[in-house]
Amino acid sequence: MFVAFRVAAGDARRVFDGVRAAGIGGLAVTMPHKAAACALVDELTPEADALGAVNCVVNREGTLVGHNTDGDGLLRALASDGVGVAGERFVVLGAGGAARSVIAALGRAGAEVIVVNRSAEKAEAAAALGGPQCSVGSLDDIEKASRLVNATSVGMGGDGIPVPVEMLGPPQIVIDLVYHPVDTPLLRAARECGARAIDGVGMLVHQGARAFELWTGVDAPVEAMNAAARAALATRS
Ligand code: NAP
Numbered sequence: 132m133f134v135a136f137r138v139a140a141g142d143a144r145r146v147f148d149g150v151r152a153a154g155i156g157g158l159a160v161t162m163p164h165k166a167a168a169c170a171l172v173d174e175l176t177p178e179a180d181a182l183g184a185v186n187c188v189v190n191r192e193g194t195l196v197g198h199n200t201d202g203d204g205l206l207r208a209l210a211s212d213g214v215g216v217a218g219e220r221f222v223v224l225g226a227g228g229a230a231r232s233v234i235a236a237l238g239r240a241g242a243e244v245i246v247v248n249r250s251a252e253k254a255e256a257a258a259a260l261g262g263p264q265c266s267v268g269s270l271d272d273i274e275k276a277s278r279l280v281n282a283t284s285v286g287m288g289g290d291g292i293p294v295p296v297e298m299l300g301p302p303q304i305v306i307d308l309v310y311h312p313v314d315t316p317l318l319r320a321a322r323e324c325g326a327r328a329i330d331g332v333g334m335l336v337h338q339g340a341r342a343f344e345l346w347t348g349v350d351a352p353v354e355a356m357n358a359a360a361r362a363a364l365a366t367r368s
Pocket residue numbers: 201204224225226227228229230248249250253282283284285287293308309310331332334335336338
């Protein structure tokens with residue numbers, strides 16, 4: 132059984148205590164608790180430790196282990212869409228929680244990553260997670276990249292495009308992590324310019340699939356999860 136609870140900022144400790152006391156198998160953790168969860172688990176995976184963010188907790192016989200499945204979620208989504216990563220040049224827009232997880236994962240998977248963010252200091256810190264082939268750049272780098280990932284919140288709620296549209300075009304692949312709305316202004320502009328557009332639902336589903344596997348030890352029903360996520364998002368205004 133998987134149940135959603137709304138937990139106020141600052142109340143996460145009480146939930147973690149409850150998980151221990153009741154022997155609950157695990158937790159999916161979302162904003163604003165991802166950073167706080169690092170201090171509330173007993174162990175962190177290297178990824179979660181480096182990112183300073185936990186989105187999945189596994190209760191291993193009383194030991195709470197904090198994982199971060201967001202980056203693997205993107206890699207799995209790209210693999211399932213046949214999008215190559217190793218040796219490709221990615222521009223990642225943003226340096227917040229989502230950006231940090233995908234920068235680290237893309238770097239691990241052998242991509243060259245250029246981080247572009249409004250706040251330069253945050254861009255430097257995020258780029259440090261992507262390994263030796265990762266650097267900080269500017270919007271001008273988009274035209275030299277084969278892949279563009281929007282990991283900013285621009286486009287949430289249906290407003291705004293985070294880049295000048297004249298920088299979009301084939302053979303670029305544009306991936307928007309924003310999934311509400313599913314078809315963002317950036318993705319529409321990318322398609323209109325002839326670029327391939329990939330929405331954020333794939334990453335959302337695959338990070339959940341990875342968590343499902345960590346909790347249960349069995350393969351996740353990815354197709355059913357994808358259909359359920361898309362049906363649920365279609366009903367959101
Ligand atoms: P966050 O930590 O708040 O980071 C937001 C990022 O967006 C920061 O880099 C911020 O720049 C940038 N930004 C915000 N407004 C901007 C603007 N007007 N112009 C330029 N940059 C702007 O948020 P997050 O958790 O990383 O989430 C970002 C997006 O990814 C959200 O839409 C979220 O829903 C989505 N997401 C999707 C998945 C998925 O599975 N598909 C998973 C996680 C998150 P500064 O650093 O300069 O403030």
